[in-house]
Amino acid sequence: MNIDPRLLRIFVAVMHRGSVTRAAEQLNTSQPSVSKALKRLEELVGFCLFKPQGRSIQPTAKAQLLLESAMRVERELEEIDHRIMEIRHGRMQGLRIAVTPAIAAALLPRAIIEFRKTYPDTTLEIELWRRELILSELDAGRVEIGLLYSTTQSVPAGFRIVAEAPTLCVLPKGHPLCAKAVVTAADLYGHKLLIYHNSLDFADRLWSVLKTIDPEPEIVIEANQGAFLRDLVINGIGISLLDGFTVMDADMRGLVTRPFLPAMPFYLAIADQEPRLTAQGREFIRIISAIAVQLQMDLQQ
Known part of the structure; x- marks a missing residue:
């Protein structure tokens, strides 16, 4: 089966933008052109990709299954375009x-x-x-x-x-927990906690420990970047549990760190x-x- 890569690009745009109109705007083309491309792609693959839902469209389960492969093709095409530009301008491959x-x-x-x-x-x-x-x-x-x-x-x-590096409790100077030599899970109660997002696989153990605390500490921010959480501590938003790599590889003015138990190495x-x-x-x-x-x-x- 020979599928025009352009059809897959249009399909990915519609899936990501959620509508034919917004996909057409992203691709700088007309709405009828996008609709025609989707119809042609459905003819080629042999199954329905979208169903009408009011004034919009809803992707089918089969469309969701196709999305990852279509995105992979799109990335490969972008890589080829990028490499062509490198060769054209005499640049080394990155x-x-x-x-x-x-x-x-x-x-x-x-x-x-x-x-x-x-x-x-x-x-x-x-x-x-x-x-x-x-x-x-x-x-x-x-x-x-x-x-x-x-x-x-x-x-x-x-x-x-x-x-490897340990998990450390990161505190602003003058925080009550600075008086402790080691911060434990139980010590977190009553303090505003900034933590790695619970969707991150490496944060599973952190969240498992938090669930053992009764009552649980108040979590005010979840994020996927330790440096962002560290900067929030500097600005007095709360305290955090961070990997030692992030803590040691930074300007720690205004911050204090304490070992955290139970030990959780990164x-x-x-x-x-x-x-x-x-x-x-x-x-x-x-x-x-x-x-x-x-x-x-x-x-x-």
Whole structure:
């Protein structure tokens, strides 16, 4: 079956925007053109993709099943377009790295600064993705390096742990819990808590501990970036439980940290596309691994 990739792009736009009209606006085309493309795609695949619902349309269950594959094709087409532009303008092919958002605001900036000292002309394409998408893109060979956090030593196949850091309680100076040498789960009650979002796989253990507290602490903010939560603590919004990588890899003026019990280590895990990894890719892995290991050693002192 030969399907025009343009039809898949239109299908993805409609799925994401929720209507033919908004998809047409995004694609800078007419509404009839989008409707015609959807009808043609339905003829090719042999099943219904959308059903009328009032003045709008509702995607079918089969459309939902097709979406992931269509998005993959769209990403491949975008990658081809990008590579054509690189070749046309004589630029080196970039190094594509996928990381979870929690890592992006902590370890990653320092690694990029160091990397560019050696390879100033290499383009770094940084993707901030959830764990599942990082795994699928690595498997497909569309990403050279993947980085993620894990709260257990059981990491996905192909990943290896390079460093670990504890969970720390992060407090503003003068907070009552600063008087404690160690903060426990029970100590959190009565305080406003800023926490990693409960949809994040590496936050499962944090949330499991919180559920053991009776009554549970007041959670006022959930987010997927530790650096964002840390900055909220600086601004007096509440206290937080963060991985040591984020805590140590930052300017901690105005903040105090305390060990947290029960102990919940964070592991930094890396995967790559050996043996196809370039020299630039190997150097980036060396740099970010060295930074993480140094932070681990600093935390142990």
